[in-house]
Amino acid sequence: MSRVLVVRLDSDGDVLLAGPAVRAVAAGADEVVMVVGPRGRQAAGLLPGVDAVVMWRCPWVDGEPPPMTREGTEEVVDTLAALGADEAVVLTSFHQSPLPTALVLRMAGVGRITAASVDYPGSLLDVRLRPGDPALDPTVDLPDDLPEAERALAIAARAGHALPEGDDGRLAVTVGDDARREAADALAAHGVDGPYVVLHPGASVPARAWSPHRATEGVAALAAAGHRVVVTGAPDEAALTARVAGREGVDLGGRTSFGALAAVLAGARAVVVGNTGPAHLAAAVGVPVVSLFAPVVPPERWAPYGVRRILLGDQGAPCRGTRARDCPVPGHPCLDSVRANQVVAAVGALIYGE
Template identity: 60%
Template sequence: MGMRVLVARLDNAGDVLLSGPCVRAVAAGAESVTMLAGPRGRAAAELLPGVDDVIEWCAPWIDPEPPPVTAEYTKTLRDRVTGFDAALVVTSFHQSPLPLALILRECGVPWIGAISDDYPGSLLDLRHRVHGDPPEAERALALAEAAGFALPPGDDGRLAVRGPLPDVSEVAGDPGYVVVHPAASVPAREWPAAQCAEAVRMLTGDGYRVVVTGGPADKELTARVAGEYALDLAGRTDLSQLAAVLSGASVLVAPNTGPAHLAAAVGTPVVSLFAPVVPAARWAPYGVPVVLLGDQEAPCRDTRARRCPVPGHPCLAGVTPDEVRQAVEKLGGAA
């Protein structure tokens, strides 16, 4: 009998998608892979090739709206994590894997690996170190490789989602449109709405068919951005349907947000309006053609700020709608 392996990635959908190559490497050498994901990442975990099952649990040390830490709450995870032979805890550079490793040890997981700068004591069997500033997908894959798992022959290590994707032609129309996704999980990463709306107007004026996407909470923003020029799909797609919409796009225009990584996972080029609050070297869309816009040397660089700490939001406010139009053309958007 092969190994039953738990792979944990407890934050947002984009983070989970970036762990996809790591998951596929584990799946190539294990009997089964269960993904431990947070509520903001569960839908993405269900899209990953190689995942056999998903356990959802909200980590109090990671989620931005954390539940209280109580014995009763941690027991809700302990009761579900049983029978695993090994676990890999996938984190970003600023996150510690040790709180989860402690709980997994209490659950009886006999072997645990993670990337950790902190001394883990007996919490980890594999304490992996990653040097330099690799993309997040490569960083996670390095952990799997250090644990003895490798991508199967023919796997290029790019992001991917499970197919087949749903038919969204009745919602989005025939493929070949440009998708504009204006929202991000935090305001510091968003391009100003007025400039985004002007870019949509200019793109449609050039003959592009534009589709604006967003979640139910983004409807006011997407309505402003779409105006009378673009199709507004805010709140009308789940994550698999959004993946299908993005797979039919010639280009995505988006900030640093989960749909940018979802576009990469379906092979769609991205115009990335990237605020440098986190490093683009780690977090830019991975494995697809990208035009990166935004001042990467702005004062907000590497602050991980949720709201822009600089008056006027200069890192992205300085990007003009015409620059976005030119980037769409460069990436092959067919008007």
């Protein structure tokens, strides 16, 4: 029996974007074990093709990294070794090195490891893709400007894993019956029994979120335009969603599991959201997205993938390409320059083709 590890140690959005690569691996493997960080666990549980999930809070990936210790590393090595995997496919973004992860996998006895690495990997990798700019280096075989889902799929393909016939390579999740019932109950409890749009004001990285006062204006403007507006958020965003929903919106902040959130998004006519996990969750359930996109990372790599979308935000703002977690520019101009009427127009264009 072949057991393959697919490693993506970032957050929910990153894990969702790895979904097509996971399905490619699953098409030829007997078992796929997804190795993720704690911030990606709930997304991994929704991906088709994943048979088991192992968590690893990785010191060189996690946004709030734990201490790097010999004891912690040995514990991870033992956990991974116990899986008895034949192979690992390590998925990283353009700014990350897979080599520390490959070292741990090698110590765990994984026999074949594939990843993309700018740096010379020595014996850490068996299959290496060289990322970069093909215009500057003709030996590059993984362009840096690929959408993140396609980058992951290219890494899996170099390892010998292709999507099965009929798979279009878009994002996808499995939403169970319990999650659908949970979502339906949450909506019904607030009297939502017809068409609605979703506005998700929060983001895991503060620099990528529309400011609360702008999001509040957005809800009011959408409601004035005749839309029923459902405001969603994680449990730790309950105060934010209550403020943003106000009297005009329906506040579901902290009232749904991640699977039920997928079901809520799936029922929406459109979703307004920043560059954060629920944007990719909306794409995974096939819903059009108004993407409030801060240019701290490139939209060609990270914008919602495979669905109709409209990007709003100043892509030439001074924060462009900084990967900043907190806005480095007073006034948050890249997103706070977006006004409620622009969001209303974008939602109308996606729903009605206006």
